[in-house]
Amino acid sequence: MADSSFDVVSKVDRQEVDNALNQAGKEISQRYDFRNVGASISWSGEKIVMVANSAERVLAILDVFETKLIKRGISLKSLDTGEKEPKPSGKEYRLEASIKEGIASDQAKKITKIIRDEGPKAVKTQITGDEVRVTSKSRDDLQAVIALLKGADLDVALQFVNYR
Numbered sequence: 001m002a003d004s005s006f007d008v009v010s011k012v013d014r015q016e017v018d019n020a021l022n023q024a025g026k027e028i029s030q031r032y033d034f035r036n037v038g039a040s041i042s043w044s045g046e047k048i049v050m051v052a053n054s055a056e057r058v059l060a061i062l063d064v065f066e067t068k069l070i071k072r073g074i075s076l077k078s079l080d081t082g083e084k085e086p087k088p089s090g091k092e093y094r095l096e097a098s099i100k101e102g103i104a105s106d107q108a109k110k111i112t113k114i115i116r117d118e119g120p121k122a123v124k125t126q127i128t129g130d131e132v133r134v135t136s137k138s139r140d141d142l143q144a145v146i147a148l149l150k151g152a153d154l155d156v157a158l159q160f161v162n163y164r
Contacts, residue, residue: 003135003136003137004135004136004137004138004139004142004163004164005133005134005135005136005142005162005163005164006133006134006142006146006160006161006162006163006164007131007132007133007134007160007161007162008103008111008131008132008133008134008149008158008159008160009102009103009130009131009158009159009160009161010078010100010101010102010103010130010156010157010158010159011101011102011159012074012078012099012100012101012157013074014099016072016073016074017069017072017074017099018043019072020065020068020069020071020072020074021041021042021043021048021065021068023068024041024061024064024065024067024068025040025041025042027064027068028040028041028061028064033057033060034052034057034060034061037052037053037054037057038051038052038053038092039051039052039053039057039061040052040061041061041064041065044096046098046099047096047097047098048065048096048097048098048099049094049095049096050062050065050086050094050095050096050097051092051093051094052086052092052093053091053092053093054093055085055086055088055093057093058086058093058094058095059084059086059095061095062081062084062095062097065097066079074157075157077100077154077155077156077157078099078100078101078156078157079097079098079099079100080097080098080099080100081095081096081097082096082097100156101130102129102130102131103130103131103132103156103158104130104156105127107154107155107156108127108130108131108132109127110154111125111132111149111152111154111158112125112127112132114148114149114152115134115145115148115149118148119141119144119145119148120136120138120141120144120145122136122137122138122141123135123136123141123142123145124136142163146160
């Protein structure tokens with residue numbers, strides 16, 4: 001019998017992020033507490049820029065955006081806001097955030113170590129680029145690895161694809 005396998009990846013649907021950003025922008029333009037404060041959220045290249053006239057309002061914009069991401073099924077682990085401290089820029093405060101995609105090599109090593117230490121013994125892992133391939137003869141072992149990784153406390157949002 002051939003080996004079964006799946007890939008552990010960290011990808012984000014850019015269209016869903018864009019939809020969440022547009023929804024957040026619409027809510028910010030309509031909410032009373034954001035009137036006449038220069039509050040906005042928009043794309044700036046690959047970064048998301050939140051602007052308002054006070055640090056608290058920028059954090060409130062971030063909260064609205066995070067809520068929209070959650071509603072659209074996007075993990076907050078894929079949103080990287082840096083130190084989460086709005087920077088003053090003239091009369092306004094700015095906060096930049098970016099979307100993290102792919103599994104960094106140190107995270108991939110951590111994932112393979114978790115599978116080696118706590119997973120079934122017949123499972124093999126292989127790091128290829130920014131994803132981890134998990135193979136085994138038993139599909140039950142692969143299901144156990146998926147459950148193990150879902151329960152693990154990692155800094156990246158994981159998806160399991162190409163299950164065959």
